[in-house]
Amino acid sequence: MQLTRTFVASTLLAALALPAMAQDADEIDNISVAYEEDGRYYTEDDIPTYNITEDGQKVDWLTYSGFRRYHSECHVCHGPEGMGSTYAPALKDSAIDMDYYDFVDVVVNGRQKINAAENSVMPAFGDNPNVMCYLDDIYVYLKARGTEAVPRGRPGGREDKTDAIREAENACLGL
Amino acid sequence: MKKLLALTSVAAMCATGALANDGLVAEMDKPEQWAIQTGDYKNQRYSELDQITADNVGSLQANWTFSTGVLRGHEGSPLVIGDIMYVHTPFPNIVYALDLNEDGKIIWKYEPKQDPNVIPVMCCDTVNRGVAYANGKIYLHQADTKIVALDAMTGEEVWSAVNGDPAKGETNTATVLPVKDKLIVGISGGEFGVQGHVTAYDLDSGEQLWRAYSVGPDDQILFNPETTTELGKPVGADSSINSWEGDQWMIGGGTTWGWYAADLEENLFYYGSGNPSTWNPAQRPGDNKWSMTIFARDIDTGEAKWVYQMTPHDEWDYDGVNEMILTEQEIDGEERKLLTHFDRNGLAYTMDRVSGELLVAEKYDPAVNWTTGVDMDPESENYGRPAVVAQYSTEQNGEDVNSTGICPAALGTKDQQPAAYSPKTELMYVPTNHVCMDYEPFRVSYTAGQPYVGATLSMYPAPDSHGGMGNFIAWDNTTGEIKWSLPEQFSVWSGALATAGDVVFYGTLEGYLKAVDANTGEELYKFKTPSGIIGNVMTYEHDGKQHIAVLSGIGGWAGIGLAAGLTNPNDGLGAVGGYAALSDYTALGGQLTVFSLPD
Numbered sequence: 001m002q003l004t005r006t007f008v009a010s011t012l013l014a015a016l017a018l019p020a021m022a023q024d025a026d027e028i029d030n031i032s033v034a035y036e037e038d039g040r041y042y043t044e045d046d047i048p049t050y051n052i053t054e055d056g057q058k059v060d061w062l063t064y065s066g067f068r069r070y071h072s073e074c075h076v077c078h079g080p081e082g083m084g085s086t087y088a089p090a091l092k093d094s095a096i097d098m099d100y101y102d103f104v105d106v107v108v109n110g111r112q113k114i115n116a117a118e119n120s121v122m123p124a125f126g127d128n129p130n131v132m133c134y135l136d137d138i139y140v141y142l143k144a145r146g147t148e149a150v151p152r153g154r155p156g157g158r159e160d161k162t163d164a165i166r167e168a169e170n171a172c173l174g175l
Numbered sequence: 176m177k178k179l180l181a182l183t184s185v186a187a188m189c190a191t192g193a194l195a196n197d198g199l200v201a202e203m204d205k206p207e208q209w210a211i212q213t214g215d216y217k218n219q220r221y222s223e224l225d226q227i228t229a230d231n232v233g234s235l236q237a238n239w240t241f242s243t244g245v246l247r248g249h250e251g252s253p254l255v256i257g258d259i260m261y262v263h264t265p266f267p268n269i270v271y272a273l274d275l276n277e278d279g280k281i282i283w284k285y286e287p288k289q290d291p292n293v294i295p296v297m298c299c300d301t302v303n304r305g306v307a308y309a310n311g312k313i314y315l316h317q318a319d320t321k322i323v324a325l326d327a328m329t330g331e332e333v334w335s336a337v338n339g340d341p342a343k344g345e346t347n348t349a350t351v352l353p354v355k356d357k358l359i360v361g362i363s364g365g366e367f368g369v370q371g372h373v374t375a376y377d378l379d380s381g382e383q384l385w386r387a388y389s390v391g392p393d394d395q396i397l398f399n400p401e402t403t404t405e406l407g408k409p410v411g412a413d414s415s416i417n418s419w420e421g422d423q424w425m426i427g428g429g430t431t432w433g434w435y436a437a438d439l440e441e442n443l444f445y446y447g448s449g450n451p452s453t454w455n456p457a458q459r460p461g462d463n464k465w466s467m468t469i470f471a472r473d474i475d476t477g478e479a480k481w482v483y484q485m486t487p488h489d490e491w492d493y494d495g496v497n498e499m500i501l502t503e504q505e506i507d508g509e510e511r512k513l514l515t516h517f518d519r520n521g522l523a524y525t526m527d528r529v530s531g532e533l534l535v536a537e538k539y540d541p542a543v544n545w546t547t548g549v550d551m552d553p554e555s556e557n558y559g560r561p562a563v564v565a566q567y568s569t570e571q572n573g574e575d576v577n578s579t580g581i582c583p584a585a586l587g588t589k590d591q592q593p594a595a596y597s598p599k600t601e602l603m604y605v606p607t608n609h610v611c612m613d614y615e616p617f618r619v620s621y622t623a624g625q626p627y628v629g630a631t632l633s634m635y636p637a638p639d640s641h642g643g644m645g646n647f648i649a650w651d652n653t654t655g656e657i658k659w660s661l662p663e664q665f666s667v668w669s670g671a672l673a674t675a676g677d678v679v680f681y682g683t684l685e686g687y688l689k690a691v692d693a694n695t696g697e698e699l700y701k702f703k704t705p706s707g708i709i710g711n712v713m714t715y716e717h718d719g720k721q722h723i724a725v726l727s728g729i730g731g732w733a734g735i736g737l738a739a740g741l742t743n744p745n746d747g748l749g750a751v752g753g754y755a756a757l758s759d760y761t762a763l764g765g766q767l768t769v770f771s772l773p774d
Contacts, residue, residue, distance in 0.1 A: 067631070068615060068617065068631040070631075071631035071632060072454075072617070072619070072626075072628045072629060072630060072631050073626055075632070076299050076366065076628075077299075080633070085735040086247075086248065086734030087246075087248075087300060087730060087734065112291055119266055121291050121295045122295060123292070123625075125625070127625070128625040128626070129620050130620060130625070130626070131625075153633065154577065154613065154633060
């Protein structure tokens with residue numbers, strides 16, 4: 001596995017140049033791909049992230065899948081393409097601003113902001129397979145939206161769905 | 176002829192009205208009041224007040240304002256009964272009684288305590304389309320489906336009942352219909368796999384009298400296989416469950432969150448049912464009856480007299496819940512009792528509301544492309560069915576395939592925002608959406624209380640048109656023709672008002688209240704209110720003066736889809752951001768603005 005990781009990291013260097021430059025030198029890089037595993041991409045800290053092919057023509061499968069799942073499960077509150085609505089925050093920004101584990105925590109357990117000015121409630125999606133089985137998909141899609149690596153609208157080309165991703169999906173959905 | 180008919184129908188109304196809820200009928204008949212959200216039982220949203228006319232509306236002025244204290248989408252409108260105005264808000268569903276004799280001083284305020292967990296179970300914002308009045312009580316159907324009857328003078332709770340379970344995704348956004356001795360209420364939750372129903376409660380005690388589901392066995396949907404008809408033919412036994420595969424009907428949707436109309440003479444009430452669950456048509460083979468259906472039911476028993484399914488086996492989320500406008504008009508040389516319905520699917524239907532006969536079914540936006548039209552031949556086996564264009568069929572294109580360029584979008588050529596009808600012009604004034612979509616269905620699994628959608632949608636302004644996302648049209652419901660059409664930059668998401676002064680009013684998402692000439696559509700007046708308008712315009716008279724009032728407060732579906740602006744993914748990168756974002760024009764608010772002519 002380590003072999004794949006090194007190999008992919010080197011071939012992706014060119015594609016990484018742009019987001020990497022935006023980072024402060026001492027800040028943790030939560031965007032750049034460090035390695036790939038069966039079609040999933042990760043940062044140095046093993047956090048899921050998106051990948052765009054060198055020619056800019058294709059997104060990874062998870063980013064594409066995240067686009068679909070986001071617009072099924074999240075869009076009715078958080079607006080098209082993670083842009084936010086009149087009452088729910090723009091998740092394309094949350095995915096950048098929030099730590100991955102905090103992001104997951106809010107999706108799984110929900111969150112409430114009830115006070116004089118706000119009536120804002122994020123439901124707990126912990127037992128919703130349509131969300132939980134695609135949590136990383138949605139997360140990496142939103143991260144790609146947050147950096148504008150993926151523009152608004154449907155991603156054009158995409159990498160194929162790997163057998164490993166398909167198997168994990170079926171196992172998660174109990175199919 | 177027209178006058179004679181009007182007289183006889185008034186007489187008939189009074190005759191049965193005396194047996195029925197004569198109190199409310201009398202209140203609705205006073206033009207100085209606005210006693211029901213829909214203007215009257217016919218949903219005409221027409222007022223006999225004629226002080227404000229096409230000639231003088233240009234000098235209209237904002238007269239007084241009121242902040243509701245809530246910042247979510249404000250749908251519906253205030254009521255005016257006597258000297259009191261009743262104003263409601265979105266969640267937490269506050270109700271204010273304002274004293275019109277004292278510049279809107281607050282007589283009482285009712286604020287229910289609701290579990291905030293209901294908020295995220297409400298698809299598309301926490302809107303509420305207003306309270307109802309009858310027999311000295313104000314009726315509120317809260318987000319959490321609790322129904323409360325409040326003393327109209329004091330705001331004290333007289334009775335309450337619980338209509339559904341938010342833990343299963345059952346919520347409420349609609350107003351209620353007080354008719355005769357009953358309160359008829361619907362339910363929301365089509366995106367959560369709710370089995371939709373309509374329920375009658377005793378107006379005075381809150382006791383549940385009957386419940387009629389939209390989908391299910393005959394004893395649940397209150398159908399009589401022999402006497403309940405569709406297009407003149409009995410529907411037969413098990414008409415609903417025969418049109419589903421397995422037990423899918425149990426989470427089959429068909430919710431009932433729209434507007435209700437009633438005809439006391441026929442003892443019928445009318446409403447439509449929403450989408451079948453899920454949005455992925457491949458997961459629910461069959462016609463999915465009786466989702467997407469117009470219902471005529473007996474007020475006393477709930478039994479269905481006739482039904483008409485507009486969009487069998489929905490593939491686009493074209494809910495059938497929009498208002499049913501009842502009129503008496505001449506059509507093909509014959510005076511008839513009509514029902515006109517502007518469906519989300521882009522077709523406007525004119526029916527005989529006594530027999531359920533289909534008279535007219537025409538597109539009310541030329542952009543509509545998913546169908547070539549409805550089969551109007553009674554001899555045809557497809558009588559009454561829309562012919563689906565294969566290219567735009569998300570069923571035929573299949574799961575995991577993105578069907579592009581479908582018009583209208585899921586929010587419909589019109590959503591719940593109600594149209595108005597003027598008996599003077601015999602035209603209907605219709606707020607519309609001019610938005611198309613890409614739709615990709617895929618498999619989802621059901622979890623109680625969790626969203627059950629199963630499709631990815633992208634929406635964008637109708638291509639090859641004026642670039643805007645809405646139109647405000649005048650429609651002839653007897654011929655099925657657009658008389659005039661006013662392009663709007665955004666969807667028109669506000670309910671219209673027609674008046675005897677030959678002025679028609681509507682609000683826009685930028686926040687304008689607009690007045691147009693009922694005959695020509697010429698714009699006569701506009702005023703920009705503090706926030707976008709998704710509420711319905713109403714009118715009343717106080718101290719001899721006609722007032723126009725509307726709630727501002729952007730939100731709802733419009734606040735989701737349009738807040739950031741829409742993009743057409745097919746236009747390529749260059750066009751991204753090229754369409755107007757509503758957030759450039761308006762911000763959150765919750766305000767009532769009342770207009771009148773200067774002294």
